Amino acid sequence: MTTQTLVAADTGTDTVHGLLAAAVAARPDAPAVRDASGVWTYAELDAWSRAYADWLTAQGVGHADRILVRVGNTREFTALMFGALRRGIAFVPVNPAMKRFHLNTVVPDCDPKLVIGEGSHDTSVLRELTDRPVFELDEVRRGAEALYDAAPGAPDEEPVAPDDLGLLIYTSGSTSAPKAVVSTHAPIVFAARAIQARLDYREDDVVLVAVPVSFDYGLYQILLSVIAGAQVLLTSPDRHVRLLGTLHEHQVTVVPLVPSLGEMLLTLARRDRREAPPVRLFTNTGAALTGPVIAQLRAAFPQARVSPMFGTTECKRITVLEPDGDIARPGSVGRALDGTEVLILDDDGRLLPAGTVGEICVRGPHIMTGYWQAPEQTALRFRPDPVTGEITLHTGDYGHLDADGHLYFEGRRDDLFKRKGVRMGTLEIETAALDIEGVTAAAALAPAEGHDLTLYAVTDLTADEVLAQLTERLEAAKVPAACHLLDALPLTPNGKTDKQRLRREQK
Template identity: 55%
Template sequence: MLDGAAAAAPDDPAVRDATGRWTYADLHAHSHALDAWLAEHGVRAGDRVLVQAETTRLLVALFHAVSRRGAAFVPLNPAMKPFHLSAVVANAAPALVIADAALAPALRALTTVPVHETPQVLAAAEARLGSRAADTVRPDPSAPAALIYTSGSTAAPKAVVTPHAQTVFVVGALVAALGYRRDDVVYCRFPMSWDYGLHKVLMSCAAGAEVVLAGTEGDLSLLRRLREAGATVVPIVPSLASMIVTLARREPDVRPPVRMFTNTGAALPQAVIDDLRAAFPGARVVRQFGQTECKRIAVMPPDEDTERPAAVGRPLPGTRVLICDPDGEALPAGEIGEIVVEGPHVMPGYWRAPEQTARVFRTDPRTGAPQLHTGDYGWLDDDGYLYFAGRRDEMFKRKGLRMSTVEIEAAAMDVPGVQAAAAVPPSPDRDLALCVVTDLAPTAVLRELRKRLEPAKIPATCVVLDELPLSLHGKHERRQLAALLDGAPA
């Protein structure tokens, strides 16, 4: 992708961060220089290069350099603490580690392989500009391009193996589905340690667009930075979308040239979608749905962004979505079941975790096709559009009725004055609860919810907080909320 972009438009801007900008020719040259540096340090095809650093131009060049080696890029969020870091380092077994200066000591305590600091790595690349490694390889399409560590149902993070073939398919399919253009400026606040951030970098490269890496900057000036950057495409999660709406209300005269917001990671409430459209007239708000285990499952066509407001999109071309009952049998349109995915974007499994892989990545006994059993629930309509009902840990029964946190949160966000909402499923010692950020009284929020939800779905408790705890990827930390509600230190 990078070689093609650099050959087609070497002087076009490729990547920008807080310290500067590289053209495609610059990025291309730095990737080759870093490839030569990695070769000098003994990195070979099949090795893992672990990187814990802020997302900058250097990180983008390193991804391409590691790919030129035929090695696997293992990006870790800088906020990952030693408790999880030790397990991840042991699982990845890297040949070489690169880290920001402040993070390097913790990594040196966990591994015997060399740990290089990013300032020195960047200096080494600058000193080698114009040089190339003698043994650059063309990677095997089935070999891992990256290992993406995710949290979830296990105590330690697990790594989704992300091969070159699946990555290339997904990037091409998403660029086409979303209509990325060469003149786009993609403003990305998400780290490359999250596949959402990594793929935005790669999609921008495939389209010949510019990506602006803005993950470590403050929030209050966000709207002005979007305008200064000339941002045309803004990937969002609900917390970021709510922040943008709040800032747009405070600064109605500051209008970045955004033509499209794209959402994934967590369901975007309809109220927030409506607010974005009101604040940015003419901008598309595109709903998407996916998992790291296959990157993306469905995308709402941008020109249909106002149609079927409850749908999260249509399956990517060349892929198939099934809704299955507990026995794995496909259900008809309109019935809720587990979302099961087939296609060339389904990853091969988790790194060095055969038992977890066997539970999630299976084979259709009738066709032999690889299948991803997502653990998410939803349904398809008669036209093949997918609707998301909730994740396995977000679905529950109360008073005999099956429901999800998603629908309760969406109703709460529809209440004027509610800035954020998180529903906490019932436990043996506590009924369904709702945590909100608002100036309203809890009783007022519950009164408004009774106008929007069936009686069984009305939370027993509403708690007003100053802010909701979020994960590194902007999702609700329901365990922290549950601990708070149960009286434990949160």
């Protein structure tokens, strides 16, 4: 178990829009958010958020209602989010890449008062899934523009409390049907402040957000930047081929990465002869960057440090490793956030000593409320301590702590298994595969009915060559029975390897 010192309380209110109010008071004329079409200062972002709030009020949306917003990385997303939250309206962000298969569940599940989509095709699909009003983003933008220049509209309807619902964030559905994590204002704000205390974004930072803002990794970049008074630079997947040029043009200093984005950035950097842009910090969560990718990032961006992290939507962030801490502690994803605890428990809920693998469990003010309209799933993952009654989040992820409280991730329950009498995990096998020169990506599937341990690899080597080199790195029981070569690993919309799709293709 590890416990960290409590983060000092901020002088502002424990509401998300209170973070924006503090930034406006401190730096009204500083650039706050930029996208492909322009930039807003903090004062302008605040004014636009009020205009969008007034538009929502005019549509009859009020305190405790929910709106579903399925738009990409645009300034309007930020104004809609802060506008909804300042009126006590719950904001439900949904990735435009989410397929109808999952939308069939998500839209009726959150029961929104209204829905906003990106374009006509998008909204036509959404209208088939709900009888609530569905608007195109352009239509909403025009409505907000009319209110932006008008006299101030309706005041904030009533005070928003720290325990009011702020966000419903649907998990990616990579392991099951999407379910929404209920996020009230207080744990959102605590988590954002605690992460910022560890990463120390600065007011002169330009923070690239190339991961989807509907993904909590992307969304919280907005909150971290607001706390610091930094500038958020929003970009979308169709602009990723120009990613390095974007870093140069806007002098980006902070880049949150998932592996696919890191590998694309390195590919672009190899072709570019200019001096590296002034990136000072790469962060990583969602899926881990491999050791070779981290080393290549340091070589290509010599001013940059790397900060691996580990988290889950149910508490936002579990651990953050200090920048470049992986050099001394390879494989670590860091220490618990200040004011929180990480515990490693066995299957009976007993505390395990340092160095022993068990389930990663979490306590602290960043624990969200549970799952939306899913009491059985909530009871399974959010469990009260039998002695203190404090809620403990059981993540379903496995790992161990070292003697100094640094966490090492081993895998999910389904990724840990016994084969030929030997306990192992898919992460170990993937790491060994990525150690082979010429293997650029790898995913291992645990044995399942009808299939033995299987590796998927992206490489110019033959499958037999990959397996032969694995025998030099792993004991015999851990060498996969089969290796399949792919041009690229399938990815979820959030940039993680889509193992569910690989499993389906096995059948």
